[in-house]
Amino acid sequence: MTEVLLDRRDGVGVITLNAPGRRNALTLTMSAELADAVKACEGDPAIKAIVITGTPPAFCAGADLTLLGESREEGLRAIYAGFLAVANSTLPTIAAVGGAAVGAGLNLALAADVRIAGPRARFDARFLQLGIHPGGGMTWMLQRIVGPQTATAMTLFGKIPDAAEALRLGLVHLAVEGEQDAMVDAAVEFAGPAAVGPRDLIKSIKQTMRTTAGLTEHAEAVETELVAQVASMDSPEFERLLEQMKARISGQA
Numbered sequence: 001m002t003e004v005l006l007d008r009r010d011g012v013g014v015i016t017l018n019a020p021g022r023r024n025a026l027t028l029t030m031s032a033e034l035a036d037a038v039k040a041c042e043g044d045p046a047i048k049a050i051v052i053t054g055t056p057p058a059f060c061a062g063a064d065l066t067l068l069g070e071s072r073e074e075g076l077r078a079i080y081a082g083f084l085a086v087a088n089s090t091l092p093t094i095a096a097v098g099g100a101a102v103g104a105g106l107n108l109a110l111a112a113d114v115r116i117a118g119p120r121a122r123f124d125a126r127f128l129q130l131g132i133h134p135g136g137g138m139t140w141m142l143q144r145i146v147g148p149q150t151a152t153a154m155t156l157f158g159k160i161p162d163a164a165e166a167l168r169l170g171l172v173h174l175a176v177e178g179e180q181d182a183m184v185d186a187a188v189e190f191a192g193p194a195a196v197g198p199r200d201l202i203k204s205i206k207q208t209m210r211t212t213a214g215l216t217e218h219a220e221a222v223e224t225e226l227v228a229q230v231a232s233m234d235s236p237e238f239e240r241l242l243e244q245m246k247a248r249i250s251g252q253a
Contacts, residue, residue: 002018002033003017003018003019003027003029003030003033004016004017004018004030004033004034004036004037005018006037006040006041008044008046008047009188010188010192010195011046011047011048011049011191011192011194011195011196012047012048012049012050012051012188012191012192012195013037013040013041013044013047013049013050013051013091014050014051014053014184014187014188015034015037015038015041015050015051015052015053016052016053016054016055017030017034017052017053017054017055017059017060018054018055019055020055020056020057020058022061022064023057023058023060023061023099023100024054024055024058024059024060024061024105025060025061025062025063025064025105026060026062026063026064026079026082026083026104026105026108027063027064027067028067028068028075028078028079030082031078031079031080031081031082031083032078032081032082033082034052034081034082034083034085034086035081035082035084035085038050038085038086038089039085041089041091042089042090042091045199047091048091048092048191048194048195048196048197048199048202049091049092049093049094049191049194049195049202050086050089050091050092050093050094051093051094051095051096051184051187051188051191052086052093052094052095052096052108052112053095053096053097053098053180053183053184053187054097054098054099054105055180056098056099056120056179056180057099057100057120058099058100058101058102058105059095059097059098059099059100059101059105059108059109059121060100060101060102060104060105060108060109061100061102061103061105062102062103062104062105062126063079063103063104065132076135076136079104079136080107080135080136082108083104083107083108083111083136084111084136084137086108086111086112087111087137087141090203090206090207091202091203091206092113092114092191092194092202092206093111093112093113093114094112094113094114094115094116094187094190094191095108095109095111095112095114095115095116096116096118096183096184096186096187097109097115097116097117097118097121097123097172098117098118098120098121098179098180098183098184099118099120099121099122100120100121100122100124101121101122101123101124102122102124102126103124103125103126103127103130104135104136106123106124106125106126106138106142107135107136107137107138107141109123110138110141110142110145111141113206114173114174114190115166115171115172115173116172116173116174116175116176116183116186116187116190117163117166117167117172117174117175117176117183118163118175118176118178118179118180118182118183119163119175119176119177119178119179120163120179121162121163121166121172121175122160122161122162123154123160123161123166123171124160125138125142125154125155127155128155128156128158129158134155138155139151139155142154142155145170145171146169146170146171150169150171163175174186174190198235198237198238198241200235200237201232201235201237204228204231204232205228208224208225208228211224212224212225
């Protein structure tokens with residue numbers, strides 16, 4: 001039975017980790033299935049954004065480190081493959097976190113572009129408490145999102161933000177009151193503007209944001225964006241949307 005489900009909803013691919021009996025802990029098989037689901041979304045021209053969630057009670061309780069195989073390094077890289085597929089996706093991604101995101105599960109949440117939290121969400125690094133060093137780029141992702149002080153509090157001092165605290169810290173963009181189904185609905189609705197936009201433009205903007213995030217000068221960002229902006233103006237989508245805007249303005253005059 002597959003442990004990763006893919007549902008297509010209004011231009012959004014909803015990927016669900018579905019092993020509630022072990023709280024969606026990542027195995028080598030599940031990580032491979034997660035990577036395959038992301039790839040399937042990227043290969044489907046009707047999908048323009050991705051939501052990742054987990055069947056309750058947890059979002060993802062980390063990785064099952066007892067199943068790494070003979071090579072620990074190779075096994076760890078195989079575990080990373082699932083959340084790295086999310087991190088490297090060309091489509092915008094949203095993590096809908098309805099329960100605990102622990103260890104590698106925290107990595108999966110951090111790998112998404114945006115995080116939405118339900119009332120039972122918890123963000124727990126827990127690597128130190130398990131006697132294992134963080135992996136998968138967790139320290140880099142966490143510091144970029146919440147800053148060094150909060151990242152240190154979570155990684156070395158055991159701070160576990162709930163949904164409200166995560167919102168205050170900027171770890172999540174939106175906290176919703178509803179349980180799992182309502183939270184996923186909110187995530188799909190949040191993805192709506194991307195889901196109706198031109199797919200190539202969405203991917204281009206995401207790539208540009210990744211590029212400009214590493215720049216230090218405004219002028220570099222101007223030149224980087226200019227190339228993509230000129231290219232977008234040659235697209236049929238630009239002509240169509242421009243005509244629609246002109247028609248709306250004329251109708252309001």
